[in-house]
Amino acid sequence: MELKIEHISKRFKDKTAVDDVSLTLTTGVWGLLGANGAGKTTLMRMIADIMTPNSGTISFDGKDIHKMGAEYRNIFGFLPQDFGYSRDFTVKDYLEYVAALKDVPYKETIKKINHLLDILTLSDVKGKKIAKLSGGMKRRVGIAQAMLNDPKILVMDEPTAGLDPGERVRFRNFISEFSHDRIVLISTHIVSDIEYIATRNAIMKEGKIVDVGTTNELIKQIEGKVWSCVVPAEKMIEYEMRLHIINQRNEDNDRISIRYLAEQSAIDGSVTATPRLEDLYLRLFPQGGIEKEDI
Amino acid sequence: MRLYSLEIKRVLKAKRTLILLAIALIMSIVMAYLPVMFESINRPNADGTITELDGIEAIRFKRLYYSKVYGEVTPQKVADALQSYQSIVTEYGSLNDVPLDIYIEHILAIRPLVKGLTEAFGDPVTGIAADLMEIDPEEVVQSYYEKCAAHLNDVMKNEQKDYPTAWQHANKKYAELEKPFQLYYGISRDAFDYVELYILVLSILCIAVAAPVFAGEYQTGSDSILRCTKYGHTRLAITKVAASSSIFVVVFVLGMTIHLLISDLAFGTDCLKSSFQMLFSIINLPNFNLGQLQVILVLAGLLSLLASISFTLFLSAKFKDSLTVLLISLVVLLMPTFVYSAFAGATWVSSVLPSAGIGMQNNFLYQLINFNYLHIGEVSFWTPYIILLAAAVEVPAFLFLAVHSYCKHQVA
Structure with missing residues (x-):
C-alpha cells in the first residue's frame, strides 16, 4: 500500500x-x-x-x-x-x-x-x-x-x-x-x-x-554537533548572541545548563549530547516556529 | 435517507432556524388577523343612532347586511340595484344629501352589485368612470356583460395599442370567464394583500435560514472534513438542498394554512365562492373564485419562494461568507419591487427574477389584477405566466448550480 x-x-x-x-x-x-x-x-x-x-x-x-x-x-x-x-x-x-x-x-x-x-x-x-x-x-x-x-x-x-x-x-x-x-x-x-x-x-x-x-537516519546528520554544558548565568547573554542555543535550564548557584548546536565545542567543558529530532528541526528552522513540550 | 434525516435534524436543532421558524408562525397569525382588525362599518340602530362596529363584529354584521345581494350577478339584478340607487338619489337631489340611515340601508347594501357599472360604462377613450345616474338600467339588462367585455377591449386598446396579440389574449380570456359572476360578500382586498405580504415575510425568513447552508460550512471550516467523506460531494450537496427545501415547503404550507384558516374563520367561507371580478375589477381576466385564488396565490407563492431559495442556495455554495449571501439574496428578493416601482410597471427584469412574484406592487396577485404584457417581437405574454414559467425553470436550474458549485468548491 x-x-x-x-x-x-x-x-x-x-x-x-x-x-x-x-x-x-x-x-x-x-x-x-x-x-x-x-x-x-x-x-x-x-x-x-x-x-x-x-x-x-x-x-x-x-x-x-x-x-x-x-x-x-x-x-x-x-x-x-x-x-x-x-x-x-x-x-x-x-x-x-x-x-x-x-x-x-x-x-x-x-x-x-x-x-x-x-x-x-x-x-x-x-x-x-x-x-x-x-x-x-x-x-x-x-x-x-x-x-x-x-x-x-x-x-x-x-x-x-x-x-x-x-x-x-x-x-x-x-x-x-x-x-x-x-x-x-x-x-x-x-x-x-x-x-x-x-x-x-x-x-x-x-x-x-x-x-x-x-x-535515526535524520538525526545522524547532527551526531557530534549537539553539545551540553553548565555556564554561569551572567554569561548567558554573550552565549545567546554567539551560539545556537536550543535549550536551557536553571541550576543551583546561579548557573545554567545549556544545550547548543555547533560543529565543534564552543565552550570549555562541553560534552556531546545524544541528538534528538528536535535538535535537527531547530538546526533547519533556526527562526523558531516550534512548541516544545517540556521547555 | 439516513443522511437526509440527520441533515433535517441538524438544521432544525440550530437555534437560528428555530427562532426564524417561530417568527414565521407568529407572523402568520398576526398578519392574518390584521386585515380583520381593519374591518369597520356604521350600523344604524332602531332609534336612529349609528354604532361603529370594528373587527369580527363588523364582519358579522356585513355578512348579514350584504346577504340580500348574494348569489349570481345577473344583468337584471344589477339593473334593479341601479334603479333603486337612482330613485333614492333622485329623491334626495344628490348622493351627498341622502341621510346616513337611508344611505346605509338602501345604497351601501347594493354597492357591491353596482360598483362594476362605473367601470363597464366608463368612457371608451379616456377610461373615466361613468356616473351611475347616467347609466340606463335597460341597457344594463340588455348588455351588462357585453359592456364589460367592450370596456376591457377599450382598456387594452389604450394600454397595448401596438400589440394586437395582447388584446386578443385578453379578450379571449375574458370571453372564457364563467358568467354570470358570483357575489358573496366577506373577505376584503386587504386580506389578499396580507397573504402576499406574508409570503414576502416568509421569503425573507427562509432566505435567512438558507444563506448559511453551504457558506456556513465554508466559514467554520467544517466543509474540509465533510467533503473528505465518501458521500461528502454530490450526495451531501443534494441532501442539504433536499433537506432545506423540505423544511421550507413544510414551513410555507404550515404558515399559509394557519394564515388562511384564521382569515377564512374570521371572514367566513361563503365569500370564497365570489368571483375574482367582484372583489377586484369587473374586467379582470382570472377565471376563478376567491377560494381558488387563495390556493393559486399559495402555489404561485411557493414556487416563487422555492425559486428565491434555490438562488440563495446557489449563492451559498458559491460564496464563503453567509452574510454576503444573505445580503445579495435580499437585494435580489426586493429587486423586482424596486424595478417595478422605478419603471412604473412590469419589465422583463421584474418578471423573470426568482422573486418576481413576491413583493409589493409587483406581486403575483397584482399581476393577476393588472393587464401587464411583455413582448418578444409581436408575440405578447401575460406577466403571471412569465413569472410562473421563469420560477419553474429557475428552481431546478439554481438547485443544479448549487450542487455543482458545492462539488467544485476548493478549500481556500
Missing part, C-alpha cells in the same frame, strides 16, 4: 506554497515537520483532495486519487488544522452525521462512536455541544471523526494542538496501535509527539521536502 506524491506544486497569487514535491508514503506513521508557512497544510489538503494542485499527481496504489473520488474518500480520514463544526452539534450528533457521510453501517455506528469516545475519554461529554467543550476536547472530537471509518490513510494536521501532556501521550499510544497496516501522516510543531512513533519523517521547508528518513 503506498500513496505516491509526484511533482506536486501549488501556487497562490504571490507565493508558491508547495514546490515540486515528490514523496512516497508507505504504511506506518509519517511525521511531516516544518515551520509555519512551509507548505505542510497545503500539501495535506492536496492529499485530502480538497485542493487541486497546479501540477503533479497523487496516486494511491497506482490510481489517481482524484479519479478514484468516493472510492478514495471511503478509505481516507482527515483532521484539518482548524477543526470546524456546526455550532449546534452535540458530540454524538456530529459523529453520527459524519458516520452517515462515511457510509458506516447504522448498526456499527453507535458501537464505533462509543468505542472512540471511550478511547479518547469523551464519553462523559457526548451529549454536550461541541462549541461548549475545551480546546483539547474539541481536538479529540476531531480525531474521533477522522477515525470513524477505520481509514487506510489517515492525515492529521496538528492533531495535538491544544492537548495537555497526558492527552498527548495517550494520543501517541493510540496512533501507534492504529497505524498498523495503514498510512498515517501527521504534521506537527511538537516534534516530541512524533519523534518516537514516526516510522519515517519528511521535513518541509519553503514548499519543498528537504529531507526524508527515519528519526
